[in-house]
Amino acid sequence: MSAVVTARGVAKDFPSGDGTIRVLHGIDLSVRSGEMLLLVGPSGCGKTTLISILAGILSATEGAIEVLGQDVRHLKPPAAARFRRETVGFIFQQYNLLPSLTAAENAAIPLVIRGERLDRAARKARVVLDGLGMGAHADKLPKHLSGGQMQRVAIARALVHDPPFIVCDEPTAALDAASGHEAMRQLRESAVRPGRAVVVVTHDPRVYGFADRIARMEDGRIVELAEDAAAIRRMTEH
Amino acid sequence: MIRIALRMLTGDTAKYVGLVCGVAFAVMLMAQQASIFVGLMLRTAAQVIDVVDADLWVMDPRVIYVEEIEPLPESALWRVRGVAGVDWATPFFKGLTVARAPDGRLQQVFVLGVDDASLAGGPPVMLQGSVEDLRRPGAIVIDRVGALFIWPGEEPAPGKVLEMADRRATVVGIAEASAPFTTFPVIYTRYAEALRFAPPPRKPLSYILVRAQAGEDIDALAERISAETGLLALRWQDFAWRTIRYYLTRTGIPINFGITVALGFIVGAAVVGQTFMIFVLENLRQFGALKAMGVSNGTLLRMVLAQAGAVAAIGYGLGIGLAAVFFEVTGRFNVDLRGFFLPWWVAAIVAFAVVLIILVASVFSIRKALTLDPAVVFK
Ligand SMILES: Nc1ncnc2c1ncn2[C@@H]1O[C@H](COP(=O)(O)OP(=O)(O)O)[C@@H](O)[C@H]1O
């Protein structure tokens, strides 16, 4: 299977006091077309930093990042913004829905960012929400939705412009076990398709079963890669 | 994205109303304080502004404001009449005296004496009676609000009498005059009568009013009069300014009032700037999410400016409307505030101030959004 995302020797320094502190050390990772890769590890090990670099939000200090053959590391801010709106779908732990827009309008935002009119875009978003069982809630404001429903709106927002790369940072952390499981099931079902790579950061072992592969990080390094069902099961039980 | 920006603004009704009200309040404060200040300054020149039929005021060059009269010799009138280009020149007496109402109460009044023959320099607007009635002996025209001061609780009307310098004066007409700074009633009478009502100084001639011949250049005529007579000839606008400048520079009133106006601007700026900055800062996370999803800085800038523009426009409209209504209503029902209005240029300056304040507030808050690390959305 071909790789959508390839990272080689990625390092990241953050300024700290007088000098810098290195939080990622020579990360090598690829995310393949049609797979869901889980990025796991203890808090502070660098998971968010790594997906921010892959998604063109942060730039790496060293190494090479390619998404669909495009060099992401050296993009200038405007080009990085274009890369993000055209290539990446985002799902955040805090959902980050705009409170004054309806579910359909929130899910439509990536289309509006690409220049579509809000009402036309919202009609398209409605179809995606329907597919996630959210059709009845399309006209509601976020404050009238449950956490699980908000996360499904966020999933619709990540899918609406059909990006080849989706990144999710702790999508279940703010949800109870049942809603978290349901959100992962829907993400797995609707987001994973040929030609697309999905990376999910989580520290919740109960959702490991949804992964095709799992990369485990510690202190800014990938220390273990589970590439088949048996390895994933071992990691879950560990 | 502009649509989304405006929806972000109006989404939280309470905050939106607060923001618009904040701007409206600030606009009203600025417009109202500045207008009252302008109105007060115009009052100092009320009697210059009220003479509508003369092109020039001629006076002793030492006069620095309208109340400080340097009497002219009678001969000055003839010398001015002799200058080429003068259509007519008439004497104008301005004095202060005490009027005694029939019930014995005393009231300080302005006495303005106009030319016996032409009545030039008379009241700008007659409400009751006719200026021509001034030709009757002992006749006076009094301003409406002045009549209310002298005869409280009575409808101003011709036929009332009062006493000035032990002489009986009969009201033959009611005029509308600009409110003077000192709020004294304004009494119009003929020049000859005025000299009897208000004990004149040794030389009685206060000012000379001049009308230029048709087609005459007023400024050139003023210069010619000054050159030929050694007197000072000013357009009414220039004399009004000279008077206002005196109050601006020589009295503490404008300074104190200026401080109030400045405070109005500062408080207004603080309210507008503060509320808008809080709005943007509260939405920083939303801007961060949009930025992460690929909204460019240019679009972000346009979004914040659209929000600022909407708040400024609606708040300004409300605030300036309230200020205008304030003057409209108080001017009608409160004689002390009559004549105060909202000059268009005060409205324009306030609009400029609001735009400036909102722009500064936007720049300060947008900086936060533009330099925002989109990574905050993962926090
Ligand atoms: N902007 C930053 N500046 C300095 N240090 C940072 C910054 N962002 C993250 N870090 C540090 O980098 C390390 C990795 O953080 P992060 O990627 O958020 O970890 P995780 O998502 O695995 O919990 C942490 O030690 C964190 O304190």
Ligand SMILES: [Mg+2]
């Ligand atoms: Mg994290």
